[in-house]
Amino acid sequence: MNDRLRNYRNWMMLSVFTIATIIALIPLFGVLSYVVKNGISALSLQFFTNLPKAMGLSGGGMANAIVGTLIMVLIASLLGIPIGILAAIYLTEYDRHSWLSVGVRFATDVLTGIPSIIVGIVIYTAVVLKMGNFSALAGGLALSIIMIPLIIRSTEEMLKLVSHSIREAGYALGISKGKTILRIILPTAAKGIITGAMLAVARVAGETAPLLFTALGNQYWARSLNEPMASLPVQIFQYATSPYKEWHQQAWAGSLVLISLVIILNLSARFAFRSRSN
Template identity: 45%
Template sequence: MARSSSLYRYRQIKSIIALTLATLATGLGLVFLAWILGSTLLNGFEALSVKLFTEMTPPPGEDGGLANAFVGSLLMVVLAVGLGAPIGIFAGTYLAEYSRGKLIGEVIRFVNDILLSAPSIIIGLFVYELVVRQTGHFSGYAGGIALAFIFLPVVVRTTDEMLRLVPDVMREAALSLGIPRWKVTVNVLYKSAATGILTGVLLAVARISGETAPLLFTALNNQYWTTDLAEPMANIPVVIFQYAMSPYDEWHALAWAGAFVMTIFVLLLSIGSRALINRRNAR
């Protein structure tokens, strides 16, 4: 009895120590996160102006805006979503509905997990060799393809998980009525998992919106206005990187303003994704 009581106290002490260390680590992480977020919002808000959204990126030492960079980022993200969303949803559907218990399904999930955790700079180098070297120049197309490779595994994983959460009773009930399997997938399963799949797409958009490394190797930059994806294209992450590393105060202010806008955009996407998840769970 005494030994049992002693063992219980020992476990309690270990639990308290572990909880204390975990709480301290969490608090330390939150302090640095709040510091970074606060600095970005404070300095970025001070640098906001109408010119930010109406003027082009300026030459060294001059004032201007980020209109071409915002448009370039938007075009490449739209291209990435257009390429990655259909492929990701179809691939996730195959994994969830047509490869259950098969070795190929596990292999695809394993490869997708590798791609999900791959450093973005590696993907940028891959697309550089695949597209940029073959065409002989940087382009918005190459940037969109690089972002699509980062976007794709998130959507595959989310679609797979959301469809597997749909109860088998719904599949069996629809199939028992003689409905073809593809119609069951489109009319029953997609409707049930639509909120979760959309949440995954939004989270993937939030992830690729701030990627810098792959765009340095693919889209690079362009000081002038262009909507031609076949040409080098300005984008917010690369502009922020270049302007933040420059010695010019005007460029530093634009970098803070661009970081502020991107932070607000990502926060809104994250909040929207969380709201969709809560709405789904409330049903």
């Protein structure tokens, strides 16, 4: 009787978990299928190589927005990834329990939950207004601020997974703390750190609000990092809210490209994590 009751409870809970999983997947695949359905027909070689056409004209593409997104994400990565990793090393290896570390961790958690539009407004006030113009540099800076707390937390967790015996073995051999971190601890946690960094890049690649206040946008090729630059999220927003059907199709195509980029980054991170687990 107890075995039958146990099997019945196991079957019931398994059914509940399966149903919950299916319900959670329905919105995901619904969004993906809808974007693919509406965006695939507008994709062409011109979309990836041409500049946007003037209002109301057919044709054109989002080549400048694709390149602009890659440039600003690269700027954000060059700023955010080193700062995030170095801060995590300090918190984990040098000053784990002091009041400063506690304060930094609290600030990191708060910053993670701050809406991205607030970051955009802050950078607009502190950088854009003082520079006198919108720019790709300001956009990359805003994205890097969003990246930093994500990288700090993920890197810190990866470093904590490195066994203390590995650190002690390095010290026992007479290796300095800095060299132990650089040559032993970081290589051991490298795949996990890279995974966290790639997920942070995927997180900021689709941000729109900060770029509206910082990079603004541009219908042409940007000639300098110190001038407005187009980006996929902003251009999608502008096209989707326009009254032109042709631009709506372009917005769907841009959405498909952006989602594909995010999926590729996430899958790469998952495969790296799986490799680390094995």
